[in-house]
Amino acid sequence: MKNNLRLASLSIATAISFALPALAAETAQDFVTKAAIGGMFEEQSSKVAQDKLQNQSLKDFAQKMISDHGAANAKLESIAGEQKLQVPSDLDASHKSDVDKLQSAAAPVDAPYADMQKAAHADAVTLFEGYAKDGDNAVLKSFAADTLPTLKMHQEMIDKVTASAPASDSTTPAATDTSNPAAPVPGANSFTEDQAKSAIAKAGYADVSALTKDDKGIWRGTASKDGKSTPIALDYQGNVVAGSN
Template identity: 30%
Template sequence: MKNIVVTLFAVAALTACKKNEPTSSSQSTESTTMSPPAESGMTASDSTKMGESKVPTTSLNDQDKKFADAAAKGGLMEVMMGDLAATNAENAAVKSLGAMMVTDHTKANDELKKWASGTGYTLPAGLDAEKQKMYDDLKAKKGKDFDKKYTDLMVSDHKEDIEEFKKEAAEGKESSLKSFASKTLPTLEHHLKESEKAKNAVK
């Protein structure tokens, strides 16, 4: 009789244990439901994109900063004066020179702005006092006086520009800015020749 009771007890105990054991199917279901949700809906590519913030890859030396500032202000003045020449000049060669300055320097200015945006550098947004005075003095002139003053300015200004751009190409540190200077030099040299021709035409 004791043996039968013990046996029944053992069977009952085994049955109870088995009920508490999760089946393999419930385990797999549980593991599926417990998988961690995607974090805030971000994918791996999203996190990669976030890492691509604009950070200057190289620091600029004093030469780079001085050149970039001067090129920005000088380029802006060339466009403003070119607009004046295209409108106010009496001589056709001077009008043509002004239009060329607007086209070429607008393009160069845009390239410089693109460089600044990529490196996080802030360029001057306007003329300095010296260049503003030069512009105002030119704006006040009319006819042949305007033509002579404008061509004189273009000759002297482009001689200075060429020297500055050559210096940056040789002594600058930031490679893309040096490249901009080298690439723009032939255009400035062409501008100087055309300015000298226009100057001779208004003598």
């Protein structure tokens, strides 16, 4: 019976150890690596997205990420150098893929950028809280504790921006469904003419021509599909609507 209890306890302990947050840093080098990658991602993604954002509050948030994380990244690099620890020079594959998605996406990118920043800051707060409490390097523990309030403030900012943003700002432009909505939605449109043409083409149309943006922010023109020419419209959400002129 005692042996069975010991085995059961060991099994529970093993299960708990595997349930620990993936971002918990076990060593100083582990913390530096994860913190540096997280900070670089928040800065780089904000630089890439800034000119493609529509919501002004989100633009302001992106600028703050560039400023705050640029400074934090520089401080971490300096501390790591003093502690003889290695700082990664580039993002890992997963974070680089997210930055590439923002880079290649047509504007606006408000929704994917906001989602990425929410996830990144949730991870960062978990990492910094854990290391500030249980870290194995006194200098880095102090850095984590000092930086944590800023990360939490960023987290509150992005939550507030997305909570107060109109529905239009949280909709990812995805010009793939020509039946939704039934009519183009008016609103401030940040698509350029070339981006509008590209979005309409991705929705399955060819020979996109005569595009002009009306006073409601809707790109209108003509295009062909299945050999037939039709009026076409693209709204600021990325919805492509045929026969709407």
